Amino acid sequence: MNNTAFSIKQMRAFYGAKEVIKGVDISIMPNTVTALIGPSGCGKSTFIRSLNRINDLIPSFRISGDIMYRQKDIYDKETDVVELRRRVGMVFQKPNPFPKSIYENIAYGLRIHGLNIKDTIDEIVESSLKKAALWDEVKDNLKQNALTLSGGQQQRLCIARTLATQPEVILFDEPCSALDPISTAKIEELIHHLKQNYTIVIVTHNMQQAARVSDYSGFFLLGELIEVGRTHEIFTAPKDKRTEEYITGRFG
Amino acid sequence: MFKKKEFQKLKEYLIEKLLFLFSLVSILATVGIVAVLSFETFAFFNEVSLLKFFTDTQWTPLFVKKHFGILPLLCGTLLTTLIAMLIALPVGLISAVYLSEYSSEKAKNIIKPIMEILAAIPTVVYGYFALLFVTPLLRKCIPGMSGFNSLSSGFVMGIMIIPLISSLSEDAFHAVPMGLREAGYALGSNRLQVSLRIVFPAAFSGVLAACVLAVSRAVGETMIVAIAAGQQPRLTLNPLVPVETITAYIVQVSLGDTPHGSLEYRTIFACGMFLFVMTYFLNIVSYKLRRRFQQVYE
Numbered sequence: 445m446n447n448t449a450f451s452i453k454q455m456r457a458f459y460g461a462k463e464v465i466k467g468v469d470i471s472i473m474p475n476t477v478t479a480l481i482g483p484s485g486c487g488k489s490t491f492i493r494s495l496n497r498i499n500d501l502i503p504s505f506r507i508s509g510d511i512m513y514r515q516k517d518i519y520d521k522e523t524d525v526v527e528l529r530r531r532v533g534m535v536f537q538k539p540n541p542f543p544k545s546i547y548e549n550i551a552y553g554l555r556i557h558g559l560n561i562k563d564t565i566d567e568i569v570e571s572s573l574k575k576a577a578l579w580d581e582v583k584d585n586l587k588q589n590a591l592t593l594s595g596g597q598q599q600r601l602c603i604a605r606t607l608a609t610q611p612e613v614i615l616f617d618e619p620c621s622a623l624d625p626i627s628t629a630k631i632e633e634l635i636h637h638l639k640q641n642y643t644i645v646i647v648t649h650n651m652q653q654a655a656r657v658s659d660y661s662g663f664f665l666l667g668e669l670i671e672v673g674r675t676h677e678i679f680t681a682p683k684d685k686r687t688e689e690y691i692t693g694r695f696g
Numbered sequence: 697m698f699k700k701k702e703f704q705k706l707k708e709y710l711i712e713k714l715l716f717l718f719s720l721v722s723i724l725a726t727v728g729i730v731a732v733l734s735f736e737t738f739a740f741f742n743e744v745s746l747l748k749f750f751t752d753t754q755w756t757p758l759f760v761k762k763h764f765g766i767l768p769l770l771c772g773t774l775l776t777t778l779i780a781m782l783i784a785l786p787v788g789l790i791s792a793v794y795l796s797e798y799s800s801e802k803a804k805n806i807i808k809p810i811m812e813i814l815a816a817i818p819t820v821v822y823g824y825f826a827l828l829f830v831t832p833l834l835r836k837c838i839p840g841m842s843g844f845n846s847l848s849s850g851f852v853m854g855i856m857i858i859p860l861i862s863s864l865s866e867d868a869f870h871a872v873p874m875g876l877r878e879a880g881y882a883l884g885s886n887r888l889q890v891s892l893r894i895v896f897p898a899a900f901s902g903v904l905a906a907c908v909l910a911v912s913r914a915v916g917e918t919m920i921v922a923i924a925a926g927q928q929p930r931l932t933l934n935p936l937v938p939v940e941t942i943t944a945y946i947v948q949v950s951l952g953d954t955p956h957g958s959l960e961y962r963t964i965f966a967c968g969m970f971l972f973v974m975t976y977f978l979n980i981v982s983y984k985l986r987r988r989f990q991q992v993y994e
Contacts, residue, residue, distance in 0.1 A: 496882060498878055498881055501874075501877065501878065501881065503801060526884050526885070526886050527884070529883070529884045530883070530884030533882060533883070534878075534882040536875060536878060536879065536882075538875055540873070540875035540876055540878065540879045541879075542876060542879065542880075542894060542898070543876075543897070543898050544897070552880075552883065552893065552894075553883040553884070556883065556884065556885050556889050556893070557884065602879070605879075605883065606882070606883070
């Protein structure tokens with residue numbers, strides 16, 4: 445089990461006194477897509493946001509258990525959170541480009557990590573936009589403000605921005621929930637390609653999406669991980685009755 | 697069945713009109729003030745040319761040899777304002793960044809009310825604080841300094857304006873969506889990078905609006921400069937000598953025994969009009985900036 449990306453044992457998470465994750469064990473394999481499904485408020489977003497410690501921004505948030513990334517406890521006092529987040533990137537539910545130009549949105553991540561050579565930045569901006577399948581649409585307007593792009597384009601820009609800093613893992617927190625079906629299809633295709641080079645964890649409400657893009661699926665319910673396994677097994681032969689009921693649409 | 701009774705209709709009509717009358721009071725007051733200002737200003741400029749007013753480098757309306765150049769007063773006003781902003785801007789902005797991006801909820805709940813006390817101190821107290829505390833203190837370090845000067849009044853005015861800048865800027869920072877900060881942190885930014893490279897630029901027009909409003913406040917501030925800056929109109933950028941601001945001059949003449957209706961008396965309306973146009977313009981700029989800022993994040 446030493447080749448896991450994330451290895452998590454007995455994760456418990458709280459907002460104030462409210463326990464939102466109640467002892468979750470899961471291993472996430474490198475270069476795979478793991479989808480987390482489940483009804484709203486079941487803790488899957490909290491779970492994914494704990495993997496890059498972005499939940500630290502919420503003052504009342506507390507967490508316990510072993511949350512290991514590449515055999516290192518990411519909640520250890522010695523952990524360099526900035527370094528962790530550089531290696532574990534994230535794309536959010538609502539597209540959140542900076543109110544700067546398209547170019548600057550991508551250059552930002554490079555600059556804060558000390559890269560100041562213009563030619564190199566130019567190259568990475570282009571290659572990241574190409575990887576995110578956005579280059580052809582914006583290559584003539586790189587100076588344009590990112591907020592003028594459509595929602596789907598903004599989300600792909602956010603993905604490009606994340607790719608530019610070369611993380612090892614990309615966390616997607618319901619990346620398509622605010623997008624139309626065409627944009628959604630583009631992003632799903634993108635995730636499919638990214639799998640070769642990145643470890644991907646995606647939270648989604650859309651079960652077809654989970655089935656389409658993921659290798660592994662985990663089903664969350666009320667803060668517990670009910671079942672996790674290969675996606676086709678989860679969707680064709682779930683072991684737990686509750687998983688089956690959720691997948692077939694009988695509740696949730 | 698659902699028809700309103702005639703009496704009820706009448707009652708609602710009367711209530712509406714009554715409320716309207718009350719709101720009319722402030723409009724009428726504004727119109728009245730502008731009318732009086734305009735009338736007296738017009739009368740003033742019948743005797744003194746606009747060109748003289750804006751180009752003459754001396755302001756001596758109360759002397760035998762009269763000069764009506766606003767420049768020395770404007771210079772005093774701008775000098776004290778500049779000094780005030782040099783103090784208030786860095787301190788106000790840095791505390792806003794601290795309160796919005798760094799401090800815990802607990803620290804914020806203690807610091808904010810204390811800062812707001814600064815804003816509640818009457819300006820006359822600030823004036824005497826400048827004259828009787830700050831000036832003697834500064835004179836110990838700067839020997840040639842005059843007892844009345846723009847440095848200490850500007851300095852104290854700056855302290856007075858800090859809460860205005862910090863609280864308005866903090867509002868602007870606060871309005872920056874959490875998603876932008878999350879995006880910044882998720883890319884591996886540290887707190888300073890998120891504060892300075894993401895939150896600050898995103899809130900820039902809001903911060904600018906706060907600054908413009910602060911300038912407007914400093915330009916219009918009266919009591920501190922009337923007490924501590926001296927009352928000598930002087931075209932100088934030296935912060936150590938007495939100067940007079942537009943507002944301080946108005947106080948000086950209003951308190952004196954200048955006869956009503958005389959040219960000397962009318963100077964204060966010309967000055968008042970000038971001041972009004974200036975601060976009105978600044979307030980409009982500030983308002984427009986804030987509007988623009990709000991639109992971005994709606």
